[in-house]
Amino acid sequence: MADDYLVRVGTLIRDARRHKKLTQSELAEALQTSQSAVARIEQGKQNLSLETLARISEALDTEVVAVASSTPLNLRIEGGRQLSGAIDVRTSKNAAVACLCAALLNKGRTTLRNLARIEEVNRITEVLGSIGVRTRWLPDSSDLEITPPKTLDLAAMDETAARRTRTILMFLGPLLHEFSEFKLPNAGGCDLGERTVEPHLHALKAFGLGVVATHGYYHASVDHDAYAGGSRRIILTERGDTVTENAIFAAARIEDETTIRNASPNYMVQDLCFFLQKLGVEIEGIGTTTLKVRGVKHIDKDVEYHPSEDPIEAMSLLAAAVVTDSEITIKRVPIEFMEIELTLLEGMGMKYDTGPEYLSANGKTRLVDLRTIPGPLKARKDKIHPMPFPGLNIDNLPFFAVIAAVAEGTTTLHDWVYDNRAIYLTDLTPLGAKVQLMDPHRVLIEGPTRWRAAEIMCPPALRPGMVILLAMLAAPGVSVLRNTYVINRGYEELYSRLNALGANIQTFRDI
Template sequence: MGNLIRDARRQRQLTQTELASALGTSQSAVARIEQGKQNLSLETLARISEALDSEIVTTVTSNAPVNLRIEGGRKLSGEIDVRTSKNAAVACLCAALLNKGRTTLRDLARIEEVNRITEVLNSIGVKTRWLPDSSDLEITPPERIDLDAMDEGAARRTRTILMFLGPLLHEFEEFKLPNAGGCDLGSRTVEPHLHALRSFGLNVVASHGYYHATVDADRHPDKPIILTERGDTVTENALFAAAKYPGTTVIRNASPNYMVQDLCFFLQKLGVTIEGIGTTTLTVTGVAEIDQDVEYYPSEDPIEAMSLLAAAVVTESEITIRRVPIEFMEIELTLLADMGMKYELSEEYTSNNGHTRLVNLRTIPGPLKAPKDKIHPMPFPGLNIDNLPFFAAIAAVAEGQTTLHDWVYENRAIYLTELTPLGVKVQLMDPHRVLIEGPTRWRPAEVMCPPALRPAMVVLLAMLAAPGESVLRNIYVISRGYEELDSRLNALGANIQTFRD
């Protein structure tokens, strides 16, 4: 900003003293402004723009980021349903590319991540439409996919584009995809994906912003595929490849996580035989052609369930969270119980997918103490990697010091330092570990949303706890994973308003 002002002043052939006189300030103040060492209000910028006859700041409301204004320190109460899973939704959307018939995904999360994928699908010829007065998405494939027409802008904004590799190797001998985007979580190599898919003849070279893929259609697995990383999307890509191979494929070191299980249940509806669902060894017998009209209900999102649970903890509130996928929350709840949290669970019932076990969970406010050991994620059935950041907000209200070890991602632990303006004592020990000391004396603050979904949500939760008015700017990353979050939390008693600058 200082450079812009300096250049505009020079273009008008004014000295710093002359500009200072026009602004009613000192030459030294103008010097500080141009060096970037002076805070500037919008009013001051407007006066500078007028003095220099130059538009230093322009407001473009149509494309301006959405922000949140949060009045914190309010108790929550009432009941709230967990929505269906973001990650299961994107897996099933990609799997729909395998089906020549019509796929209807019921009660889908209407989030930005789904919007980006549907934009990509629409651009390559797939017809998608939301059925009237519902959250049901109907997907109808074309006779031939037109990859040359792909909306690259949408594709580069989501890492999900990597999950097109498995379905497309059945359709093309050669194709290219834009480099993947999504959350900024450090260097995340795609090599585990390529290792898994080489057995199906896929070879990929990354250059000039694209993945260039060639497929040897005569090559098929002749021995079990051993995944080098027990990753969710890596396992899903291997399942896409195996689903239309008419032989039997054994996938070892597979992720048994919630979204992988949902994908397996969906593929079974397409006629694919899968044994070992929920374990690290999957035996898949595919079918050469899939052409049938199917409908499927993705199950509820354990990460959203954890988000809502953390909201209750940091605001010291009693709420009932309905439709919690308990199988994927048991470790988290056990850790919280060890920290002193009390809660009640209902009897189990079944999700609309016919498989996932659900409960209703009532939170009971009470003091927490820091755990004796560090908290770290593990592959399912361990603590979910995406649930780890929420323990930062929970640790902030617990008595004592809590160490979080996010060993998977290089950057994500760093984003938790964004809690500092809100009063949280956060010590970054290294790129993977943070030390949090509670309880926190909360204070309101204005914070730019971190570029990663779960840390961004943690900052929002902290703002719910901090008495006073906080502002969270540019919440697109939160909209990638949460649907109508502000109105749903407001229904519990929060006060969250959206606005654009």
């Protein structure tokens, strides 16, 4: 079995065991094996025969493999508990996917260290594997090794996996170096309303890429003669993260200088630039809105890189502390990408301590350990809205909804980027929050909230889904959050890590 498949099956076995309220030792006794063997199985570190799977299915009274393909994962949450202790911020989802796509530029072996083992990464590795790229998790680690074939087989692409992630759009930049014509399935991912791909096409047109959208596919053609002749300047029509990354991919294998203006200086773009520098690509202006890229025509280098920590996960953990009125220590917080969020929270009355700065394993990103101090909050008088970095991160905005719900007064959130996401925040209402939808982009939230338990279907968007989970942590009683696949797209081992802080989150499936 492939390593990632073993991990997923192991997770299903663990979930089914917990649903049956069995310990690892009790399941081991039923299987006539050791507790350590069960632990290895649940960690995805044990090869499984069909006979073993059948015995496990019998012991747990569930068809493990059938469950894996068809039954949604649900959460049962006993809320109203304070959290305590320390928790590390894991590495960035968005940096991981950027570096995975960038590995297509390299003919050598790429090793990404301490990568987030999340569903979004699984989808991309499935797509990469289907077109001939060999990926494997190194033993007893979260290090992913990526080895490309001599020629990519795009005709064999796993379209089901590709359509489940918007990241597939980020293949455009790397693939234009390899093919004169190719097609990609239409992108998926979170349901956040209509998001045009026009900014990507505008950015890549300067590199000879033309795209025609037909039902279900993007058909790309590349005029490689457009590469020839001197430096080029690209002005992005939006300061988007993935748009900037696609432009960087396109520039990374062109020896002439490319200037990218109105570039995103956000955390995942910086990680991508640091990674490409290790491949020999020269990049100036990292962390600014103007990048100068001088590429390498042929990249064939064995390289390793450590993606940095995730500021969105850091914000998620910070919000968990706020809504549960808890003192916890959040370690490895990428402070450069949290400063606006923390400043807004200070204005609402939040108190916290930070330790001295130190560097992430990439040698670039500044980290701190942050201790939350419980206390009452007041609503912010001005509306809270996102801006491109160094402003409030668009992915961190939803967490201010659940924070505003515990603050005294009325807060306005303006999510001007996405068409649908503000609407999902009204799902806080069954949990007791007073949320008024003013229009598809703005919500009015009145606090403080008297939380109550509820059963809710998880919104089809990652950050709003996490917001509902956080509110359930605050709500006394037992809540149920159904069909949580979207949360697993962006968070690694989230439930067990929160449980280690004192939460009570149990996974189960409807059987």
